[in-house]
Structure formats: structure tokens, C-alpha cells
Amino acid sequence: MHMHKYEKIWLFFGIGSLFVFLAVLGVGAFAQGTQPPSCLTTIDPEKVDQTPPFDKPGLVKTGENEYQLNIVASAFAYTPNQVEIPKGAKVTINVATKDVIHGFEMAGTNVNMMVEPGYVSSYTQTFDKVGEYVILCNEYCGAGHHLMTAKVKVVEQ
Amino acid sequence: MMNGTWKVDARDGKLAMAHIYVAFVALALGGLAGLLQVLVRSGKFELPAGISYYTILTTHGVLLGLVLTTFFIIGFQFAAVSRTAGTLSDRVRFWGWIGFWLMTIGTAITAFYILIGEASVLYTFYAPLQAHAGFYIGLTLVVVGSWISGFAMFAHYAKWKKAHPGQVSPLLTFMSVVNMVLWLVCSLGVAATVLFQLIPWSLGYVDRINVLVSRTLFWYFGHPLVYFWLLPAYMIWYAIIPKIIGGKMFSDSLARMSFILFLIFSIPVGFHHQLVEPGIDPAWKYLQVVLTFMVVIPSLMTAFSMFATFEMYGRSKGATGLFGWLRKLPWGDARFFAPFIGMLFFIPAGAGGLVNASHQLNQVVHNTIWVTGHFHLTLATTVVLTFFGGAYWLIPHLTGRVMTKAMNRLAIIQTIVWSIGMIFMSSAMHFAGLLGAPRRSAFSTYGDAPQALEWIPYQIAQAVGGTILFIGIILVLIIVTNLAFFAPKGETEFPVAEVAEQAERTPLVFENWKLWIGIAVVLILIAYTVPFIDMIQNAPPGSKGFKLW
Numbered sequence: 133m134h135m136h137k138y139e140k141i142w143l144f145f146g147i148g149s150l151f152v153f154l155a156v157l158g159v160g161a162f163a164q165g166t167q168p169p170s171c172l173t174t175i176d177p178e179k180v181d182q183t184p185p186f187d188k189p190g191l192v193k194t195g196e197n198e199y200q201l202n203i204v205a206s207a208f209a210y211t212p213n214q215v216e217i218p219k220g221a222k223v224t225i226n227v228a229t230k231d232v233i234h235g236f237e238m239a240g241t242n243v244n245m246m247v248e249p250g251y252v253s254s255y256t257q258t259f260d261k262v263g264e265y266v267i268l269c270n271e272y273c274g275a276g277h278h279l280m281t282a283k284v285k286v287v288e289q
Numbered sequence: 290m291m292n293g294t295w296k297v298d299a300r301d302g303k304l305a306m307a308h309i310y311v312a313f314v315a316l317a318l319g320g321l322a323g324l325l326q327v328l329v330r331s332g333k334f335e336l337p338a339g340i341s342y343y344t345i346l347t348t349h350g351v352l353l354g355l356v357l358t359t360f361f362i363i364g365f366q367f368a369a370v371s372r373t374a375g376t377l378s379d380r381v382r383f384w385g386w387i388g389f390w391l392m393t394i395g396t397a398i399t400a401f402y403i404l405i406g407e408a409s410v411l412y413t414f415y416a417p418l419q420a421h422a423g424f425y426i427g428l429t430l431v432v433v434g435s436w437i438s439g440f441a442m443f444a445h446y447a448k449w450k451k452a453h454p455g456q457v458s459p460l461l462t463f464m465s466v467v468n469m470v471l472w473l474v475c476s477l478g479v480a481a482t483v484l485f486q487l488i489p490w491s492l493g494y495v496d497r498i499n500v501l502v503s504r505t506l507f508w509y510f511g512h513p514l515v516y517f518w519l520l521p522a523y524m525i526w527y528a529i530i531p532k533i534i535g536g537k538m539f540s541d542s543l544a545r546m547s548f549i550l551f552l553i554f555s556i557p558v559g560f561h562h563q564l565v566e567p568g569i570d571p572a573w574k575y576l577q578v579v580l581t582f583m584v585v586i587p588s589l590m591t592a593f594s595m596f597a598t599f600e601m602y603g604r605s606k607g608a609t610g611l612f613g614w615l616r617k618l619p620w621g622d623a624r625f626f627a628p629f630i631g632m633l634f635f636i637p638a639g640a641g642g643l644v645n646a647s648h649q650l651n652q653v654v655h656n657t658i659w660v661t662g663h664f665h666l667t668l669a670t671t672v673v674l675t676f677f678g679g680a681y682w683l684i685p686h687l688t689g690r691v692m693t694k695a696m697n698r699l700a701i702i703q704t705i706v707w708s709i710g711m712i713f714m715s716s717a718m719h720f721a722g723l724l725g726a727p728r729r730s731a732f733s734t735y736g737d738a739p740q741a742l743e744w745i746p747y748q749i750a751q752a753v754g755g756t757i758l759f760i761g762i763i764l765v766l767i768i769v770t771n772l773a774f775f776a777p778k779g780e781t782e783f784p785v786a787e788v789a790e791q792a793e794r795t796p797l798v799f800e801n802w803k804l805w806i807g808i809a810v811v812l813i814l815i816a817y818t819v820p821f822i823d824m825i826q827n828a829p830p831g832s833k834g835f836k837l838w
Contacts, residue, residue, distance in 0.1 A: 135543070154582055160649055161648050207837045232832075244655050268741075270657065272730075275838040279733060283736070
């Protein structure tokens with residue numbers, strides 16, 4: 133099919149930059165390991181409280197400067213809802229829900245995931261800056277959705 | 290080609306107008322809900338009488354996202370196929386009316402359950418939040434009604450093809466068929482989850498539901514849905530605007546090619562709405578991200594075509610210099626001005642969309658109010674302003690009236706009011722979203738968190754913008770009411786553009802439906818089969834229903 137010369141140039145650069153962009157995303161994902169949270173671990177949503185590590189939610193030290201933060205989400209609260217993290221800690225955050233779908237967003241960081249019944253949501257983040265971060269539910273979960281929140285303090289070691 | 294004085298048959302016009310009335314009633318009520326939302330979210334206002342923010346939010350989403358769009362689109366397309374492929378047969382029109390009534394009754398049932406507070410599940414109705422079965426049944430009727438109307442359009446197209454063997458079908462008819470095929474293929478997903486999962490579960494026939502399967506079926510539908518909204522706007526841009534400005538269409542075949550590309554690449558992309566959820570392997574997410582971005586190609590083609598049309602017209606009127614042709618465009622004609630402003634808004638809207646669908650960037654904005662800001666540019670500005678611009682000639686054409694100069698001026702003002710309101714509201718949403726403010730949430734300071742307090746000025750800006758937009762809604766309702774009932778009697782043209790002389794003949798291959806639908810199905814199977822089997826094989830125990838509002 134005939135195309136105007138200018139349209140060919142336009143599409144050549146447009147499609148060219150599109151593929152460069154997709155390559156950047158692909159290299160980021162597969163070569164550098166920057167994938168969106170996709171834990172794939174399943175859990176019985178009615179037995180979250182009995183299933184480790186969610187039977188004892190909270191911050192657990194797992195190594196030199198490495199931690200696990202296990203959080204249970206339910207309408208309309210996170211357990212625990214106050215956490216202190218030492219500055220520089222590399223924290224793997226695991227979240228599971230006991231009822232409906234919730235969000236888990238730590239404003240001001242890249243921690244942002246869906247929490248769905250039956251699955252563990254997980255993401256690892258290093259906290260280099262001292263400060264207070266608000267965690268909030270960003271997926272509608274019912275009448276108290278906007279009250280579902282928790283707080284993380286990153287403190288000097 | 291039929292042109293000039295061709296008029297849509299009065300009986301077909303009645304069918305189209307019925308759809309358009311429902312669409313604008315939905316705009317009025319849904320717009321009011323939107324106004325209440327931005328006011329609540331400013332923190333300065335509370336809803337009276339214990340009305341829930343989330344009931345209002347569900348109403349807003351269902352009425353504007355599903356009802357306004359679907360009714361306007363089907364009404365417009367019935368008029369378009371009648372105008373370009375000839376008057377509908379009695380049978381086609383009969384089924385069109387059946388479709389209309391099913392959709393209308395379905396909407397009424399769904400609206401009833403939302404308003405009595407039995408279905409505050411938002412328009413995405415994610416399980417395991419469980420609405421009253423009536424909510425799902427009403428939505429099913431809407432979808433089934435739209436299918437019937439789609440098949441009525443297919444039958445009309447088939448009749449035209451039979452009467453004109455070996456000929457290329459009229460462009461607007463072809464485009465309507467593409468859009469209804471797209472709609473049909475994608476709405477199978479939402480129909481599957483509603484019929485086989487949500488209805489039996491909400492009626493108590495089954496106890497538990499597979500949440501991830503339900504969400505995946507929903508998003509198999511949810512993204513192509515936005516192209517179902519967008520393609521009628523593209524119809525107006527490609528096939529009608531050139532005639533309104535007095536020019537010619539740049540190329541008929543490129544227009545068809547871009548529609549076919551949309552058909553192929555719109556559907557196997559739902560995972561980009563599910564990028565941050567736990568149950569899907571990231572490699573499959575990435576594959577669908579790549580497929581998502583393929584729709585950039587037809588959008589680039591559309592942008593080129595539109596501006597080529599504008600420039601060709603301007604130069605034919607003696608414009609010189611690099612941008613002299615801009616001055617020759619009919620800025621005082623609302624039928625051109627409103628859709629043109631819609632096109633301009635599509636530039637930042639598209640750029641924001643690239644961010645949303647990116648494998649990693651999505652995490653920064655997912656479920657923040659940035660996303661709300663995004664689709665208030667795409668749907669609530671680009672598409673809606675184009676529909677308004679379409680209504681300004683379509684309604685008087687169908688009702689046998691003419692738009693007065695005063696109404697045209699009001700429509701220009703309406704477009705400007707809309708733009709100002711949207712710049713306030715959408716920009717504030719984008720910025721607040723980047724700071725972390727969530728979407729779909731009533732006013733909250735999250736325990737007076739310092740971060741959340743920073744969002745409040747943006748939320749006030751949203752309220753200012755939203756209020757201006759509501760004024761815009763009042764203005765368009767005044768114009769539409771005038772055009773439907775009070776404007777002076779007369780003849781208004783249904784503009785249909787002709788192709789430029791230098792454009793090449795359109796090949797018939799674009800109507801090889803087996804080929805294109807076949808490719809679309811293959812891509813869907815590639816993108817979904819393995820992850821879908823995974824979801825079922827590795828499924829966690831299902832979820833009981835919850836009513837948490």
C-alpha cells in the first residue's frame with residue numbers, strides 16, 4: 133500500500149523510538165531484575181492468621197541489615213500498623229489479606245502492590261532516607277477504605 | 290458514494306435519538322455525582338443524610354463509563370450505518386429497538402441496586418466484594434442488548450455487501466463494524482465472569498469464587514473497552530471532520546488500516562492493568578506490555594492523517610509558511626472546535642498512558658489518583674468533547690432542526706469551560722498521584738500523616754476544576770436540549786468526507802474478516818492461554834463473598 137513520504141518518516145521515527153523504549157523496559161526487567169511485584173506464592177485466605185510468617189506479623193531480622201516485614205491486611209486495618217525500620221535496611225515486605233482485595237502503597241516510595249485473597253504480595257525495598265512514610269490502602273475495600281492506614285518510621289541505627 | 294443531501298431515515302433517526310437521550314440523562318446524573326465527589330474530597334463538604342461516598346462513586350463510574358459511552362456510541366453508529374449504507378431494514382431496526390430496551394432496562398435495574406446501597410462495589414465490581422445479584426443481572430442485560438445491536442449492524446453491513454459485490458464498503462459502516470467486532474470479542478470476557486462466576490456466587494449457588502480468574506476476565510474486557518470508546522471518536526476525526534472543515538480525507542485505506550490494527554492489538558493487553566498483582570508471572574506481564582504498546586502505531590497514523598488533512602485544506606485555501614494553514618481552520622465552528630480541542634488533549638493523555646502501561650513505571654502510579662487524571666483526559670476530554678462536537682450536527686440532523694449561531698457560540702464557550710476545568714482537575718490529579726494520593730477514596734488525612742496533608746491543596750484544585758466541569762455539563766445539556774426540542778426547524782447536514790483525489794484506491798483486503806479476527810484470536814490465545822491455565826492449576830482456595838459497605 134502506498135504511503136506518503138512524510139508519513140513513512142513519521143512512522144519510522146515513531147515506531148523506532150517505541151521499540152527502543154520497549155527494549156529499555158525489557159532490559160530493566162530481565163537483565164537488571166526490576167520486575168513488578170509478582171510473588172506467585174499462594175495462601176489460604178481463611179487461615180492467614182495461622183500461616184507463617186503471618187501468624188506473627190511484624191519486622192523480623194533475617195541477616196546483616198536485612199529484614200522481613202510481614203503484614204496482615206483486613207478490612208480496614210493493617211497489622212501491625214506502626215513499624216520502625218533502621219536506616220539503610222533492605223526490607224522484604226510480605227502482605228496477605230484475610231478478606232477482600234486491598235492495596236498496599238507506601239507513599240513516597242516504589243512500594244505499591246495489590247493484595248489479593250489467596251496470594252502473598254511481596255516486594256523488596258531498601259530504605260536509605262530517614263523519615264516517616266504513610267502506608268495506605270489504594271484499592272477500594274468497603275466503607276472504611278479511606279481509613280485503612282499504617283505508618284513506617286525509618287530511624288537512624 | 291452518497292453525499293450531500295442524504296438524510297438518515299426518520300425511523301432510524303428515532304432509534305439513534307433514543308440512545309442519545311439516555312446517554313445525556315446519564316451525563317446529567319453522573320456529572321452531578323462527580324461534582325459531589327470532588328467536593329467531598331476537598332475536605333470542606335460532607336454528603337448529607339448519610340449517603341455514602343462510595344455509592345456516589347459507583348454511580349458516577351457506571352453512568353459515565355458504561356452508560357453514557359455505550360448508548361451514545363450505539364446511537365451514533367446506527368445513524369452512521371443508516372447514513373452511509375442505506376436505510377435500515379425493518380428487521381434490523383426492530384432488533385435495534387430490542388437491543389435498546391434491553392440496555393435501558395438493564396441500566397435501570399443496576400441503577401436501582403446501586404442507589405439502594407446494595408451494590409457499592411464500584412464499576413469494576415472486583416470480587417470478593419459481593420453486590421446484590423440484581424446489579425450483575427442488570428449489567429448482563431446491558432451487554433446482551435449491546436450484542437444484539439451489534440449483530441443488527443453486522444446484518445445491515447452484510448446486506449450492503451451482498452448488494453454491492455466486489456465493492457469497498459462505506460468507511461463509516463466499515464468502522465462501525467470494526468468497533469462492534471472489537472466490543473463483541475472483548476465483552477465475552479466480562480460476560481464469562483459475570484455469568485459463570487459472579488451471578489451463581491451472588492445467588493448462593495456456589496460458595497466461593499476464584500478472584501484472580503475473575504479479575505483477569507474483567508481486564509481482558511476492561512482495556513479494549515477504552516478503545517470501544519475511542520474508535521467512534523476516531524470515526525468522527527477521520528471520516529467527518531474533513532468534511533466539516535471543507536477539506537478531503539487524506540487516505541481511506543490508512544484509516545481502515547489503523548482501525549484493523551486497533552482490532553488486532555486492543556485485546557491481548559489486559560495484564561497492564563494487573564502489573565502489580567501477585568498471581569501473574571512477570572514474563573507474561575511483559576509480553577502484554579509489549580502488545581499494549583502496539584496501539585501506539587495506529588495512534589501515530591491517526592495523528593499524521595488528521596494534521597495532514599488540516600494542512601492540505603489550509604494550503605488549498607492559499608495558506609503559506611510552515612504553520613499558516615492553522616489560521617485557515619474554522620475555529621468558530623463548534624463542530625470542529627470541540628473535537629479539535631479533544632485531539633490536543635490526547636497528546637498529554639497518550640503520554641500519560643505510556644507511563645501507566647510501562648512494566649515498571651506503573652508501580653509508581655498504580656491506583657493513585659494520577660490514573661483518574663489520565664482517563665479524565667482520554668475519555669472525559671478527548672472522547673467526550675468529540676462526542677459533543679458530533680452531537681452538535683447529529684442531533685439537529687435527526688430531529689430536523691438547525692443549530693443557531695447563539696447555540697454554536699455557547700458550544701464554543703462550553704468547550705473552553707471544559708478545557709479550563711479539566712486543566713485544573715486533571716493536572717491536580719496527576720501531581721497529587723505522583724505524591725501518592727490514592728484514587729477511589731473518600732477524604733482522609735490518614736491519621737494526619739504529613740504526606741497526606743500535602744495532598745489537600747491539590748484536592749481543593751480538583752474541586753475547583755470539577756465545579757467548572759459541572760458548569761460545562763450544564764452548558765452542554767442546555768445545547769443538547771435546545772437542539773433536540775427547541776432549535777428552529779430546518780435541514781442539517783450529516784457530514785461525510787470524501788477521499789482526496791491523490792489518495793490511492795482502497796484494497797478489499799481490509800474486509801477479510803476471517804483474516805483479521807483470526808489474527809486477533811491467535812494473539813489473544815498467545816497472550817492468555819498459558820497464564821490462564823497457570824491461574825487455574827495453581828489456584829488458592831476460593832473466596833467467600835463480603836459486603837463491607
